[in-house]
Amino acid sequence: MATYNLKVNGKSHQVDVDDDTPLLWVLRDHIGLVGTKFSCGIAQCGACTVHINGNATFSCMTPISSVGKSEIVTIEGLSQDGDHPVQKAWEEVDVAQCGYCQAGQIMQAAAFLKENPSPSMEEIDNAMNRNLCRCGTYHKIREAVALAAKNN
């Protein structure tokens, strides 16, 4: 057990956890931010995607000991009122079926569009291929990422 000081969504948090505790479980179980989802636990599905210093990162395989003073942003902190261009595009396109993977999809898309504000459809496919959607909303995800790029 060790004490870690984290910066999540602009706020400081102190947690006492084992060094190997993944950021995902610190967020969910210790800080109470459950928007970041658990699904595979081995960085294969992207449901746990958060931003660490702006980079889309799978939090399920990110030990807390590696986070340091990084800026962490979760779906809860992506925007003040759910009005990030990607969130708005997701609403406009009405992307979700079950919705479980969508927070991770949105975080992946938001980081991607910051890097590449005007992507081609192929670039969108490549970026979003990291995240699984078991309901098969891929067409809508693609459409929403393109719309967010267009609107921004």
Added chain:
Amino acid sequence: MRSLTKPTRRDFLKIAGTSAGGLFIGFNMFSCDSPKVEVLSTEEVLAQAKNFNSYLSISPSGDVVIYSPNPELGQNIKTSFPMVVAEELDADWEKVRVLQANLDTEKYDRQLTGGSGAMPHSWERLRKAGATAKYVLVAAAAKTWNVPAEEITVDKGIISHKGSGKSGHFGEFVTEAASISAPEEVKLKDKKDFKIIGTAVKNVDAKEMYTGKPLFGLDFQREGMLHAMVQRAPFGMKIKSVDDGAARGVNGVKDVVTFGNSVAVVGDKTWPLLKAKKLLKINYEPDGKVESTSDHDEIFRDLIANGKAEERRKDGNVDQAFRTAAQVVTAEYQCPFLAHSPMEPENFFAHVKGDKCELIGPTQTPDRARQTAAGILGIPAENVSVEITRLGGGFGRRLRADFVEEAVHISKAVNAPVKVVWDREDELTGGAYRPAVRYRFEAALDESGTMIGYKLRGVGMNAGNSTREHNFPSGAVDNLLIESVNYESSITTNAWRAPITNFLAYAEQSFLDEVALAAGKDPVYFRLELLNRAKSNPVGELGYDVDRMIGVVKAAAEKSNWGKNSNVKQGFSVYYSHRSYVAQVADIEMEGGSPTLKKITAVTDCGMVINPTGANHQVRGGIVDGMGHAMFTNLTFDNGIPKQKNFDSYRLIRMKEVPEIETHFLDTGFDPTGLGEPALPPTGGAIANAIFAATGRRLRSQPFIEQSEFSDIKLDIRRA
């Protein structure tokens, strides 16, 4: 305003005793001798709403709260059900709020999600609920204004009387409406007057989902709640001994509980349990058949040839037809076990308190959860409450209550509120799979290429009846024999999205393609010829509507430009399941010498479409699901343990692997049927038939990528 209490049963009945099977108008009458009307704010109505569990309530400010009884797992029922109520009510959708109802078997019937059955079951009930509410509101307005009710109109939550120039919103009449008794039968709207049904209403949980609000079972937290993770026995094995020393030594583990054939680690947080579970040393011993996939292959071969079959349907004289046939076509098809793999792993909260139990979580069958808990605890079912969270996918897995069972056992053992959480490995190894099935088809053709005989024998692993004996092509063939053989496996199986038909449709539609080829006929022409036969001179019972099936076949051929472009190699498939008809065409184009899957065109007849966005979602999602599992996914066993334990080896379809999907819906004037399942069954067949058209390779087993016939085919998948 005074604080509110739960209404007594008697009072509730007074409110709810309408023909609609439940109507509550939210200025409630509470548990006092004479009904008492109380005016509440919208927030108060909302705060109390869960206790009422009826279809709708209306606050004095005119806000409408509609309860969605059935579990929402992505089929969009939480949006489409309220649309139907709001339509008949003529509510302003902008003022409608939707709440998930708790389990209440007295107020709702069939409060479950499965079989694509919710909409066809509830269509009339929901309409009546809305229409009954509108009736009493209009009657209240007529009484208040002293005008005839027939002269009153309602639009977007505003009640108006043209003659007197009077108008007001719903909320102004709720007090008066409470005294109006509703008729047994109310007049429903003409479908042509629908304003909400048929429009692309957005998902009612959108904002919460996209901002990370706690909606799902796994997100549920409560003060004092413990977490638990469970190690289950391999199939066919039982626990011999448990050494939990190392697991107990993990910082954060509070207890280790053995129950039945399972061992649970319990603690405050999840991560220590994930570690501790791996440290459990459990010795198992055989307790029945310990099976591997190689055993299954042998069992299938044996039972296809020699198994004792149950005759499901027999028409005409099959032996004679095959004896006199000019040509006989025979083929066998096989599919593997599959897990459901919803993105949200199984989980459930239970709090056993003496002779009561509180359950909260993602379930497709809340009543089954309740009955299961009551059975384990030996308490009356009414002592168990069930709150339904949003489900992060289901695909049939959450029809089961095994995770509820675990939560109840553990809560009882540790005497605390407990949430059981499965990880992905638990989900893939924890059983209740889509069963592996093998089919043998035989077709007899006469000189003219007419199918005069048809035989199907299915062998399934715990599949029950692995056929659908009254489905097409039954009714279109003079001599037909359909048989089913069941093998009792120690591996547990369960309904998986479009049970049985998720593979049977593929096998049958691929086989019919083989028969059409042998008959020298175009695959679409061949199917239409059979359907016309079933229409003009049906043989025996028909489980499907021939005209509706012909309708989707013709429309799919037309929309896909079937056979019009020699550059495009096409595969056709059509299937009827869960009351809906779906035909699909897969297009493969040769690009640089290699086949590229470009597009799937789907034509659906599900009767009236409630919400075009939701309908498109279900059809496209079903196609992606059907395609992914046909192409990539396999679950194999080694001595009772699945080999694929996570998404690194259990391959699911991804973004770059889906082609363009074009959807069409036929407006045939029928009442709406469900769409959670029917689009999945035809997909594998359409793709396999297109692959055959493009490469000459016939794929008779899934997943395609593991078949030797497919090994040298590099199939690109690309969207425009």
